[in-house]
Amino acid sequence: MYLKQIEQLVVLQKVDDEIVLLQDDLKRAPQQITELEKRRQDIEDKAEIVRDKLKYLNDQQKRLDSEIESDSARLKKSKSKMMQVGNQKEYHAMMREMDNLEKQNRGREEEKITVAEELSRQNLELSEVNGLAKELDSELSIARQSLDARLKQAEGRLTELSSRRKDAGQAVPKPILQRYEFIRSRLKNPVIVPVAAGICSGCHIAIPPQAFIELQKGIQILSCPNCQRLIYWSEHIESETPPADDAVAAE
Ligand SMILES: [Zn+2]
Known part of the structure; x- marks a missing residue:
């Protein structure tokens, strides 16, 4: 009698061990998804930053291009006016202005090279980040699918266990x-x-x-x-x- 009861209690314990494990697993499973989602969001935030940088750099490039263009036009106009300059003083002032315009445009050309370099760096970064995002997306969709399957399986097993638990319990006072x-x-x-x-x-x-x-x-x-x-x-x-x-x- 005593041994039978102990035996049934041990069976009950075994069933409960499995229930505890299953419940832990059920609790942890959605956490894995949450973790993946958080990592996905981090990547999205990073991509957003890179896109902002790219937009800024593109604006810079456009600004430099239009400044170079307008100063080149001014330069051209000044050159054509040189012939009509009346006195020495005016001539020197004009030369200085043209020098200035040329110098500024040279600076802008240099700046354009720097901007282009940074643009290609950021474009590379963006494509890396996008690659990571893609990987995580497929990881996430697999995780979600397997979570559904695991939940279903675990629920089924839990039902089974609770009926075995009942049986074991009946043999115990x-x-x-x-x-x-x-x-x-x-x-x-x-x-x-x-x-x-x-x-x-x-x-x-x-x-x-x-x-x-x-x-x-x-x-x-x-x-x-x-x-x-x-x-x-x-x-x-x-x-x-x-x-x-x-x-x-x-x-
Ligand atoms: Zn003890």
Whole structure:
């Protein structure tokens, strides 16, 4: 009788282990999408910055072109007027002005080269960013599809598990089942743990020798005096799953 109950509790524990894993997985799955979406947004922001730079550089280029053009026209006009200049003073003033115009346009030509270099750098950057965006888009669409599939699968498995849970629960007396559920609501998984060589595998603390003797008798379902988990002697049932690491209470 005792062993049967312990056995069923261990089955219940195994089902609950899987439920916990599945629920964790279900919780994490959308987070992966959120993360990808955030990375996608970062790339979009970066692309926006590069596009702004490109727009500025193109405007610069246009401005330089139109300034060069208008000063060239002025220069041409001045050259044609040179012949009609009356005196020396006027002639020198005109020469100075033409010198100035030429100098300014030379400066602009140099600036144009710098702008063109920067333009090609930024265009390269943009195409890299666009490539990354494309990669992430396909990663995202795959992730979304697989999330849907995983959610469906997990829901199905959870339904299955909850019916297996019911079956296992039926073989356990109600007060013990209630104790199990109570511990489950208060402590981190697992609820029922083996005691090997007098050590509770839920909290890794030795149980009192008298309690260990009682446990080995296998008459009554006992709790660990330290972590309150249900305990059984490891020799009574073969355990395949390693026990939990700590005994932190779930708030
Ligand atoms: Zn314990």
